[in-house]
Amino acid sequence: MRPSESMHNNDLDSDIPEEADLIIMSDDAGQVYAPPAHIAARFYRNALTRRKSSAASSRRNSLSSTHSHASSRSYHRGASCQSNHVAQHLRRASIIETRKARLADRAAHAEQVRLRAALAKAAPRASASTSEERALAAHVAREKYLAQVAASCAEEVKRAKKIAEEMKERKREEEKRVRIEMEERLAEAEKRRTEYKKCGRRMRTTSGVGATGPKSLAVVEEDTDVEAEISTLDRETAAQLLQRAWRTRRRKLIVDAYSALNLTIDRVRDTSFDDMSTLLAEQQVLDSASKALRLFGLQEADSTQAATTTRTFLSVYLILGHPAEVLSKNGHQEQDLITKANDLMICFESTLSRLASWNRYQPSEEQVETLSQAHVTFTTAFAAWRAQDSSALVETMVTTFVELDGIWQTVKDDTRGEVASDYKEGIRNNQVILLSKITKLAGHSQAQFLIKKAINESRRRRRVRRRPAAEVRPRAAEEVADASSSQSAVADVQTVVQFAANQETAPQYGAAHSSDFARLFSRMPDNRTLTHELAIDKEYRIEASPLRDAVNEELCKRMQEGFAQGQGTLWTVAMAENIREKLLRTLRPTTSMHTLVSETLDSDHVYTQCTAGVFSYDKFFSFMASVLPKLCAPFRDAEVNALAEELQNSGSADVETMISMLSRLLHVIDILSLDHSNFLLMNIAPVLIKESAGYEQRQFAQDLESGEITLQKTKRWWRNASVNMLTEADRRDPENVRLPEDRPTAHKIYARGLVDLAICPSTLQDDEVPETLQLDxxxxxxxxxxxxxITTIGAILLNLKNMLRRDVRTKWKAEATRLWDLLSKDGYEPESAPKVLSILESAHNMPPATRTQLSSHVSRFLSQAAAGRLADPVLKVLFQRLKSHVFVRVGASSSADRVRAASTASEGLASHGFAEFGERVGRIVEVLGRVGEVDWAAHGQWYELVAREVREAGDAEA
Structure with a gap:
């Protein structure tokens, strides 16, 4: 029989009960016998603790176990089964196979573990950079977690504050309700007490008596008792009662008068700032407030500061109702002031609301003490805020006063028309107003000291470039008559400035070196440039060429090479001739000094000495040391005497030292020659300034006729300025009324074009400049x-002030000056950012978070300034504010408008974030104003022609 058939038979046999079982079941079908405890514990086990079936690979589920179980059952039931030997063999084989598989799995797992350990061992350890990255990542994770914790804490705090405010509000409402009820009860008790005092005994009732007779008797008796009681009072008691009633009524009138003003925070907020300021300045309001303050003991009746105390108290309404108009910024000090003002107002209104007839309109001692503490706290905070605010205002107004003085110093020497008189009147009026305000804020003595110090410093800076004529006049210069006294001194400016075109040719000796010597002669500005610069700046002086020292060094180097090649004679003769010609140009031909220099440094004489070998550089240097002090101007004495001493002590030296001394000599001679030219220019400057407009006009007309220049760039520039002005006019006229008076004038268009040309973040290109402004x-x-x-530094300082919660009007002049020098020297390179931060950190302490944020701002500002594209909102806003400020001042058409704009310039710049640059912006406005005046005087007719063409073209298009 097959095993499957045997198992099937076994299953069938197991379902059929044995005969003995049937007998037992039939006998004991109605009874159940419980087995002993130890046997029941073995058979009836807990289902929760019963062992679950094992895996498929366990012995109990193995094939041999199945066969063994089946064989056992078959054996006991009498079925035929396989031999015990075969079952044990199969079971043993199954166990062996299972163990082999398990061992193979363990070996594979061990091999994987070994491979992973080998790979981990072979892998390189984490480098320092990896550790830093992990540390940085951990720091970032920590910061993120802390930020989350802070945010959650902030939310909890906010929720707790909200709950506290709600509880406080409910408590306040409950207190108010209880207070009203208590006041009503006290009023009722006071009423009953008064009635009881009037009636000394209990009124009789009408029980058991007629309705008329007893009642009348009770009234008569009551009146009789009151009269008797009053008649029994002495004069002192009666006087006290009358005084008490009079004081009560007086206090009631004070309370009613102040309550009638209806001064509440809601009303103040609904009313405009100007109207409320006018209301609080009325005498009736001041008197009522002063009486109320005296009622609460906050002000003494005979105090000299009574008016100030009253105005300080009334300022609480403006601070709480219009904080934006009253406070210049929203800093920590301003927030503290608002909080203390709010506390004072709450305490004052609470105390005022508790005054009633039952307490004779007199506050309690506790209320007076609380109100007094709140008033003192607010007054202290207000004084501190006002001191800081007034110091900034005083500094700004002093700067404005100095700017007006600078304008007067500029125009006071102007004798053309009535310009000086107009400016004088306007400047004087504005300075009087400023002086009164400064005196009011800082006191008389302090105001005088500040103004005098600022004016002296400003005038001293203006006198730096100006020296007396006696100091700048060379000793050998000829006397120049005052050309302004002669009406026909010049027929044309070109004949006046011929001294500027007196250029000499190079020495004839050493033809190979003539071009090098020609480079030493600094070319004077052309006539048109010279007159134009003098018209803009009457103190204009010709500056030394920056390439002159470099050319001298190069020439001396080649001279040394010539000496090494045996060409010393040619170089010596050429150098002597060069020095001779320079010195003779500064001397009068008829003087003895002219003769001495001409004969001593004669080229033939020097050539003869060099050829004979008797020329000595020691004697040459000694001669120059004796001549130069007699030729220089007095203010050059120190420099020339130092050189003369070195020339005297040079002695016999090598060629290198000799050429070095010769280079210094050439440098000093060039300076003396330039001083001589500037002295002549200073004497002839009045004539040149007077004739500058006509001369420049004729020169420009000649260039137009010859075709050297055209007006194409001027027309394009004017058209752009006109379009910008018309666009702004349309923006101000949304209804397209287009009134004739709103049309921009030619002067406004010119001012707008000039400001657009001068104030732009990008670099100026040649095609942007009109032909009329080429010289500028x-x-x-x-x-x-x-x-x-200015914009970049202003943006940096403004950001730092806001981060540190400082007043934007505060002048950080030292930091601004250091940043100006740094950016002027290093530019806007990325390397400048750490230097900027170091300058600011050395002046102001800032936390690490503020420094990090400021560093990002500085880097962004410098990069945008270097590119000439201001994309940052702060830079754009500051740049537009500065441009608008300059345009308002440059575009002022009359002297009164200019003085008015200058008088408010410092305050406007301080509020815009440029408190440190008032003087620099003033100089820019002054230069643009002078450029505009000179340019319009010289090219006004062409501007009118261009304006007419542009206007006609615009009308044709319309």
Whole structure:
């Protein structure tokens, strides 16, 4: 029989009960016998603790176990089964196979573990950078977690504050309700007490008596008792009662008068700031408030500061109702002031509301003490805020006073028309107003000291470039008559400035070196440039060429090479001739000094000495040391005497030292020659300034006729300025009324074009400058650079002030000056950012978070300034504010408008974030104003022609 059939038979046999079982079941079918405890514990086990079936690989579920179980059952039931030997063999084989599989799995797992350990051992350890990255990641994770914790804590605090405010509000409402009820009860008790005092005994009732007779008797008796009681009072008691009633009524009138004003925070907020300021300044309001303060003991009746105390108290309403108009910023000090003002107002209104007839309109001692403490706290905070605010205002007004003085110093010497008189009247009126305000804030003596010090410093800076004529006049210079006294001194400016075109040719000796010597002669500015610069700046002086020292060094180097090649004679003769010609140009031909220099440094004489070998550089240097002090101006004495001493002590030296001394000599001679030219220019400057407009006009007309220049760039520039002005006019006229008076004038259009040309973040290009302003290209480029630097530094300082919660009007002049020098020297390179931070950190302590934030701002500002594209909102806003400020001042058409704009300039710049740059912006406005005046005087007819063409073209398009 097959095993399957045997198992099937066994299953069938197991379902059929044995005969003995049937007998037992039939006998004991109705009874159940419980087995002993130890046997029941073995058979009836807990289902929760019963062992679950094992895996398929266990012995109990193995094939051999199945066969063994089946064989056992078959054996006991009498069925045929396989031998015990076969079953044990199969079971043993199954166990062996299972163990082999398990061992193979363990070996594979061990091999994987070994491989992973080998790979981990072979892998390189984490480098320092990896550790830093992990540390940084851990720091970032920690900061993130702390931020989350802080946010959750902030939410909890906010929720707790909200709950506390609600509880406080409910408590306040409950207190108010209880207070009203208590006041009503006390009023009722006071009423009953008064009635009881009037009636000394209990009124009789009408029980058991007629309705009329007894009642009348009771009234008569009551009146009789009251009269008797009153008649029994002495004069002192009666006087006290009358005084008490009079004081009560007086206090009631004070309370009613102040309550009638209806001064509440809600009303103040609903009313405009100007109207409320006018209301609080009325005498009736001041008197009522002063009486109320005296009622609460906050002000003494005979105090000299009564008016100030009253105004300080009334300022609480403006601070709480209009904080934006009253406070200049929203800093920590301002927030503290608002909080203390709110506390004072709550305490005052609470105390005022408790005054009633039952307490004779007299506050309790506790209420007076609480109100007094709140008033003192607010007064102290208000005084501190006002001191800081007034110091900034005083400094700003002093700067404005000095700027007005600078304008007067500029125009006071102007004798053309009535310009000086107009400016004088306007400047004087504004200075009187400023002086009164400064005196009111700082006191008379302090105001005088501050103004005098600022004016002296300003005038001293203006006198730096100006020296007396006696100091700058060379000793050998000829006397120049006052050209302004002669009406026909010049027929044309070109004949006046011929001294500037007196250029000499190079020495004939050493033809190979003539070009090198020609480079030593600094070319004077052309006539048109010279007159134009003098018209803009009457103190204009010709500056030394920056390449002159470099050319001298290069020439001396080649001279040394010539000496090494045996060409010393040619170089000596050429150098002597060069020095001779320079010195003779500064001397009068008929003087003895002219003769001495001409004969001593004669080229033939020097050549003869060099050829004979008797020329000595020691004697040459000694001669120059004796001549130069007699030729220089007095203010050059120290420099020339130092050189003369070195020339005297040079002695016999080698060629290198000799050429070095010769280079210094050439440098000093060039300076003396330039001083001589500037002295002549200073004497002839009045004539040049007077004739500058006509001369420049004729020169420009000649260039137009010859075709050297056109007006194409001027027309394009004017058209752009006109479009910008018309666009602004349309923006101010949304209804398109287009009134004739709103149309921009030619002067406004010119001012707008000039400001647009001078104030721009990008670099000035040649095609942007009109032909009429070509001579001012360098000046306009410098203004652009200054404006960009002012904007960048202003943005940096403004951000730091806001981070540190400082007043934006506070002047950080030292930091601004250091940043200006740094950016002027290093530019806007990325390397400048750490230097900027170090300057600011050395002046102001800042936390690490503020420094990190400021560093990002500084880097962004410098990068945008270097690119000439201001994309940051702070930079854009500051730049537009500065441009608008300059346009308002430059576009002022009358002297009164200019003085008015200058008088408010410092305050406007301080509020815009440029408190440190009032003087620099003032100089920019002054330069642009002078450029505009000179340019319009010289090219006004062409501007009118261009304006007419642009206007006609615009009308044709419309």
């Amino acid at each position: 290209t360098t000046r306009l480029s410098g203004i652009r650079a200054d404006v960009l630097r």
